Amino acid sequence: MDLSQEVSYLTNLVENVLISQGVYTTVAIYINLLINISILLVLVFLIKYLIRRFVVESFKVFTDKTVTTFDDFLIQSNFPKYVGEIIPLLLVYYMLPYVFADFPALLEGSFFSFNFYILLNIYAVILCVWIARSLIRTSRNYLKTQEEYSDKPIESYSQVVLIILWVIGFMFIFAEITGESVISFALSLGAASAILLLVFKDTILGFVASIQVSVNDIVRIGDWITFSRYGADGNVTEINLATVRVQNWDNTFTTIPTYSLISDSFQNWRGMQESPGRRIRRAIYIKQNSVRFLTAEEIKEYKKIKLISEYVENRQIEIDKYNEKNGFDKSLLLNGRNQTNLGIFRKYADTYLHEHSAINKDLYIIVRQLAPTPQGLPIEILCFSKDKRWENFEYITSDIFDHLIAAIPFFNLKLFESPSGDDLQNLKIVIPPKVL
Structure with a gap:
């Protein structure tokens, strides 16, 4: 007796016993069908439990011991669980002809076939999609961990x-x-x-x-x-x-x-x-009426500023030679060439940036004068910080302009600032006497 004959004998065993005991054939067939369906359902749930209890858990233990993380992602995407569903599906597919051997219309009829074989085929397609989806998600999560x-x-x-x-x-x-x-x-x-x-x-x-x-x-x-x-x-x-x-x-x-x-x-x-640096670009607005030529006494004071003392001295020697050579009358300051407080401030700012430890010296460092505006004369600072992290970049930028703004009064320059309410309140307006 081959396997199919043994399975057929077992599925019809209850029916044969009941008929031998004098039970009506129709009743025996239905009782046998109910018992076969119950046994099949029990087998399916038992197999699913065993697969989940032993196979899936064993796979988890195995993945914990491996170095690679790919199998860990297989667990997360339920790959072993979906693969384990194949065995119960094959069991149902194989046993269906034996369980409904006395009801061939349920398997061959156009309406009832939709409820059994076609439903099994649909579930098989969905199961294949689930398994493939699990592999795709596993591959996606694994690749995300790769640099x-x-x-x-x-x-x-x-x-x-x-x-x-x-x-x-x-x-x-x-x-x-x-x-x-x-x-x-x-x-x-x-x-x-x-x-x-x-x-x-x-x-x-x-x-x-x-x-x-x-x-x-x-x-x-x-x-x-x-x-x-x-x-x-x-x-x-x-x-x-x-x-x-x-x-x-x-x-x-x-x-x-x-x-x-x-x-x-x-x-x-x-x-x-x-890039090797993050750009700092900001302007300071100077009152234009505070820009003027420098006298000999003021130049002497500026020589005390360490960062630009050498520049001021060498620049003045060069200017004096030029003025003397061309015979300019320096009793009037406008004649000939002269240094200005704004020019010396620009040189101070440029030197300060070149000396600053947080500025990248391999990139542009520019202190330039832009076109005058109604808000004043813009002196633009353009350089690059070594540290590109946002919080550090803002700290470096603030540190630079804190210093330059505080240094402006030392050059007898004034920052432009729109008048506030206090400025207007403190404004003294002189009213001429009434003409009689």
């Missing part, structure tokens, strides 16, 4: 593969329900392509944008970007198929459509972060 892939839009690629996977799964399910082949069903989708393009417009745009973002290296995870249209200013934390997630500096999150990264303009600060 060479940490800034790549792995999330977008995994979402695209998952969408394709589910589309294929639904095609097989639909083909199983309708009885058509998968190829004919796929060809019939051509007629509905316009609807599909409309429904999946954002997904398609996001997919194309993700590829371009990755290939052209436009944005990476961890980049600091500024996207004023969406109010985003912070680090990119996630790039997926539809959106890019940015954590702003106030710890709020902003989501940006992925295709906006290639259709709109935004600012990526990666170049600054990878």
Whole structure:
């Protein structure tokens, strides 16, 4: 007796015993069916319990002892659990003809076949999708831990593969329900392509944008970007198929459509972060009426300033020689060449920046005068800090301008500042006597 004969004998054992005891055949058949279904359900749940209790737990113990983290992510994505579902499914598929041997219409009829074999096939397709999805998620999470892939839009690629996977799964399910082949069903989708393009417009745009973002290296995870249209200013934390997630500096999150990264303009600060310095660019506004030529006594005082004493002395010697050679009458200060308090201040600021330990001397250091404005004469400072971290950069910038603003009165210069309420209150207005 082969295996199929033994299984058939066991599934009909209760029926044969009842009939031999004088029970009506119809009653014996239904009782036998109920008992077979109960035994099959018990076997299925018992096998699932044993698989979960021993196989899955053993796999967890094994992964704890391995060095690689890939198998750990397999556990997190329930890969062993889904694989373990295959055995109960095969058992049900194999036992179904024996359990319903006395009811062939339930397996062969057009209506009831939908409830048994087709349902099993549909579940088998879904189970295959689950297993494949588990592998995709495992690969995605594992690649995120690898340094060479940490800034790549792995999330977008995994979402695209998952969408394709589910589309294929639904095609097989639909083909199983309708009885058509998968190829004919796929060809019939051509007629509905316009609807599909409309429904999946954002997904398609996001997919194309993700590829371009990755290939052209436009944005990476961890980049600091500024996207004023969406109010985003912070680090990119996630790039997926539809959106890019940015954590702003106030710890709020902003989501940006992925295709906006290639259709709109935004600012990526990666170049600054990878460069040897971060730019400091700010202006001090000087009152123009405080700028004047320097007398010999004032020049003598400026020579006491250590950073520029040598410059002031050498510059004055050069100017005196020029004025003497050309015979300028220096009883009037305007004649000939002269040093100004603003010029010496600019040299002081430039020397101060060159001496500052936090400034990168290999990059530009410029102290320049811009065009006069109604707010005063701008003296712009342009240099680069060595430390590019935001908090340290702001500290360095503040330290530089604290010093320069405090140094301005030593050069008999004045900062421009719009009058405040106190200034207007303290203003003395002289009213001329009334003319009679």
